[in-house]
Amino acid sequence: MNPVAKQVAHLLLEVGAVKLSPHEPFTWSSGWLSPIYCDNRLTLSFPAVRTFIKEELANLIKKYFPETEAIAGVATAGIPQGALVADMLNLPFLYVRSSPKGHGMENLIEGRLVENQKVVVVEDLISTGGSSLKVVRTLRESNADVIGLVAIFNYGFELAKQAFEKEQVPFHTLSNYSALLVEAVDKDYISEEDMASLQEWRLSPESWAREDKI
Numbered sequence: 001m002n003p004v005a006k007q008v009a010h011l012l013l014e015v016g017a018v019k020l021s022p023h024e025p026f027t028w029s030s031g032w033l034s035p036i037y038c039d040n041r042l043t044l045s046f047p048a049v050r051t052f053i054k055e056e057l058a059n060l061i062k063k064y065f066p067e068t069e070a071i072a073g074v075a076t077a078g079i080p081q082g083a084l085v086a087d088m089l090n091l092p093f094l095y096v097r098s099s100p101k102g103h104g105m106e107n108l109i110e111g112r113l114v115e116n117q118k119v120v121v122v123e124d125l126i127s128t129g130g131s132s133l134k135v136v137r138t139l140r141e142s143n144a145d146v147i148g149l150v151a152i153f154n155y156g157f158e159l160a161k162q163a164f165e166k167e168q169v170p171f172h173t174l175s176n177y178s179a180l181l182v183e184a185v186d187k188d189y190i191s192e193e194d195m196a197s198l199q200e201w202r203l204s205p206e207s208w209a210r211e212d213k214i
Contacts, residue, residue, distance in 0.1 A: 001179055004056055008152065008175035009183040011049050017042040018153075020184055022194045022201075030128075032205050035198055036177075040124040040152050041077050053152060053174065054084040060150045060172050061089065061120055067147065069118040072096060072111075074135045081152065082122035092117075096135040108138055115143045123151040126173060129160035133167050148172070153180075156202055177202050 012018040019026075022035040043049045061068055073082025073095040086093035094111025113119075119139055123132045136146050146169065154160070154173035164171050181198055184190045190198065201208040 001182060005175040005179040006183060008053065008056070009180040010187070011043070011052065012038070012040070012153065012175070012180070013184060013187065013189055015042055015046050015049055018180060020190050020194075020198070022190065022197050028127075033208065034205065035201055035208075036155075036180075038125055038153060041080075043152075044080055050084070053081070054088055056174050057081065057085045057122065057150050057152070058088045060174070061085065064150075064170070064172055065118075065120050065148045067118050068120045070094065070113070070120075070144075072109075072119050072121045072135065072139060072144075072146075074121060074123045074132060077124040078122050078151075081124055085122055096138050098131070098134075109142060113139070113142055113144055116145050118147050119144045120147060121149040123149060124153070126151050126154040126160055126171065128157060129163040132171075133163055133169065136167060136169055150174075153177075157205065158203075 017038065017040050019037045020035060025033040025035050026037045028034050043053055068091065070092040071082050071086035073079040073093070075095055075097050079095045082095060083093050092112065094109060094113055097108050097110065100108045121132065121135055126132060132149060136149070139146050149169055149171040151171065151173045152175065154176045156177045181195060185192060185195060
């Protein structure tokens with residue numbers, strides 16, 4: 001396993017940013033029942049964890065997108081992560097709202113965006129990819145050259161992978177669901193018996209929540 005993916009999975013579990021509950025699943029806004037809940041904003045409250053994530057996101061950008069000219073955060077959870085990374089890389093920062101501001105200039109993009117500027121989007125979490133790709137489209141419609149996206153965690157859904165491929169957006173994440181499960185078993189957050197059900201959820205999240213799973 002990639003050592004960074006393992007370490008990030010460990011940190012997310014340790015600070016409670018990720019909670020696993022295969023027998024009492026959470027309900028997502030989509031209506032899916034899920035055995036996992038991820039809130040990476042909690043990492044911001046732990047300076048050592050926050051710094052590690054910031055440095056590793058910056059390393060992803062330097063490795064895969066060295067030509068980056070600006071960083072764009074996804075509102076709201078991607079804003080602090082993106083600002084931290086932009087500061088470390090000494091790059092301009094902007095962020096994209098989920099909807100236009102209801103007063104003043106009614107901006108959707110906050111910050112200065114230069115035409116044809118090479119932009120990397122910073123997100124905290126990739127689930128279906130819908131919100132991330134909405135931001136990519138908004139930036140491209142404003143003549144930004146979006147060259148990729150980085151995030152802390154990725155559920156690994158096939159539909160997300162296909163959506164990013166369709167929009168021609170390469171993306172890289174620090175950790176992922178598979179690495180998380182391995183770490184969770186290793187550190188006794190879940191049992192070996194729970195592993196099969198948790199793996200099945202990632203493959204078919206929309207149909208996982210049958211009565212026999214609860």
